[in-house]
Amino acid sequence: MMKRLIVDMDGVLADACAHFAAYDERETGRRKTPAEFTGKPEFTAFPGARQYAGSAGFFRTAPLIADSQKVLEQLNQRYELYIVSSATEFPLSLAEKVAWLAEHFPFISWRRIVLCGSKQIVRGDVMIDDHFGNLDFFEGRTLLFTQPHNLHAPDGRHERVHTWNDVARLLL
Amino acid sequence: MMKRLIVDMDGVLADACAHFAAYDERETGRRKTPAEFTGKPEFTAFPGARQYAGSAGFFRTAPLIADSQKVLEQLNQRYELYIVSSATEFPLSLAEKVAWLAEHFPFISWRRIVLCGSKQIVRGDVMIDDHFGNLDFFEGRTLLFTQPHNLHAPDGRHERVHTWNDVARLLL
Numbered sequence: 001m002m003k004r005l006i007v008d009m010d011g012v013l014a015d016a017c018a019h020f021a022a023y024d025e026r027e028t029g030r031r032k033t034p035a036e037f038t039g040k041p042e043f044t045a046f047p048g049a050r051q052y053a054g055s056a057g058f059f060r061t062a063p064l065i066a067d068s069q070k071v072l073e074q075l076n077q078r079y080e081l082y083i084v085s086s087a088t089e090f091p092l093s094l095a096e097k098v099a100w101l102a103e104h105f106p107f108i109s110w111r112r113i114v115l116c117g118s119k120q121i122v123r124g125d126v127m128i129d130d131h132f133g134n135l136d137f138f139e140g141r142t143l144l145f146t147q148p149h150n151l152h153a154p155d156g157r158h159e160r161v162h163t164w165n166d167v168a169r170l171l172l
Numbered sequence: 173m174m175k176r177l178i179v180d181m182d183g184v185l186a187d188a189c190a191h192f193a194a195y196d197e198r199e200t201g202r203r204k205t206p207a208e209f210t211g212k213p214e215f216t217a218f219p220g221a222r223q224y225a226g227s228a229g230f231f232r233t234a235p236l237i238a239d240s241q242k243v244l245e246q247l248n249q250r251y252e253l254y255i256v257s258s259a260t261e262f263p264l265s266l267a268e269k270v271a272w273l274a275e276h277f278p279f280i281s282w283r284r285i286v287l288c289g290s291k292q293i294v295r296g297d298v299m300i301d302d303h304f305g306n307l308d309f310f311e312g313r314t315l316l317f318t319q320p321h322n323l324h325a326p327d328g329r330h331e332r333v334h335t336w337n338d339v340a341r342l343l344l
Contacts, residue, residue, distance in 0.1 A: 003291070082293055088282040096267035110260040111289035117282045121176070123295040164237055 004124035005079035005171070006138075006156055007072065009097060009145045011130035013083075013105070014062035020046040023058070039150040045149070053090050060096035064104055066151035076107055083108060084122055086134075087115040128167060132156065143167065176296035177251035177343070178310075179244065181269060182258075183302035183319045185277070186234035190297065194219040195230070210320040216323070225262050232268035236276060239336035246344055249281055255280060256294055258306075259287040300339060315339065 010016035017037070024046045037045035052058050075081055082103060087093045094115055096101045101108055114122065119134040128143045129135050130150055135142040135158050144150065144158040145167075161167050182188035187208055189209070196218045197203045209217035218269055224230050247253055255273060259265045286294065291306040300315045301307050302322055307314040307330050316322065316330040317339075333339050 004294075051199060069195070084293075088285045089271055090285070091267040091270045094287065095263040097267070098260055098263045109289065113260045114286060114288040114293060115260070115266065116286040116288075117284060121256075121295065122293050124293065148190075 002124060003081040004076070005075060005081050006084050006119075006124040006129075007075075007081065007120055007133065008127075008129040008145070009083060009085035009101075010059075010062070011065075011163075012128055012145045012148075013065055013068045013072070013099070014059070016044060016062060016075070017148050019058065019062045020049050020052060023052040024048060027106070028119045034148060038147060039152040042129045042149055047070065047089040054090050054092065057096070059090075059093040060100055064145065065152065065164065067168075069104060071164040071172070072105060073107055074168070078172065079126070081108065082112050082114060082122075082124065083099045084116065084119055085127050086117060126171065173247050174252040175298060176300045177247060177253050178291075178294055178296040178301075179247075179253065179265060180232075180299075180301040180303070180306065180317070181273075182234070182239075182256060184300055184317045185237055185255075186231070186235050187243075187271070188234060189214060189320050191230065191234045192221050192224060195224040196220060203280045205322060205336065207261070211324040212321060213319055226264065228264050229268070231262075231265040232272055237336065239340075241276060243336040243340045243344070244277060245279055246340070250344065251298070253280065254284045254286055254296065256286040256288065256291055258289065258291065260289045262317070298343065300301075300333070304330075315342065 020042055021032055027048055043049045047053055065073055085097055087097055097115060098113060101113060120137045125140045127135060127138045127140060129147045130147040135144060142158040144160045146160060146162040191215055193204055199220055215221045235263055237343060257269055259269055269287060273285060292309045297312045299307060299310045299312060300317055302317045302319040307316060314330040316332045318332060318334045
């Protein structure tokens, strides 16, 4: 039986940090340097982040994280792949996330998409996420995807991956 | 620790069958009798059902199932309550379901809403659902909520409840 792999969207497939930085630059007229946001929660580093995330179009236009399409398509052959994304806080994001996945990851069926508030409810064998708040409650193997907000945090019991090629090396 | 209770929306909180019947009547000019749809999958009994479910406003205007608000509010005090609804097939339904819950069940936080394709991924202690396809895969206690489509089916390993007062008697 295939193992069930649970993959997060923001910070793992979608480059939410770069997108927040771009929205922040548009608002402030200045691009924040990595030193200004590294090690901080995104909603702290970018004061308008919650408003950006709640606005129409934000999630639909998020940029991709490098190599995510190529590696996820291969993983989809070897695992029972589910995309599990925190989304119900921002109702406009819901349909946008489904449309974004359909555009960039057309091999993922709507049957394999979960939009939630808390990920404590999901079960599976492997989880890839950039937030400890999701990984810490998961019973299976946990891969911490490096993002500026978690860069300086101790890995804890999780295996850290910096890129999708790191994920490929561990899971393919 | 509180037990985790997973509650379905359509056919359990929202009277999807009555709503399909009303849409069908609007289209055909005649209200189907219960004998015409009882024992049949809704997407068979109401030929336009998939189109209705995909249209704007369908889920936002669904009628409530009797006593669901009163009993669910009490259950929310005693259980870690999650609403888990199949929804990703119909992207317009996503934000509508969140808004519908906020209107009729304001005590349910966005943190406790899960919109998915398959419910095989969720774990918990008790599930209330009207579909065998969801209950059969659940590891915990399972309550089959009576709906016309499941009325003649054998209960299998599930406990059948006909009303929210039945649920209250079993779980409160």
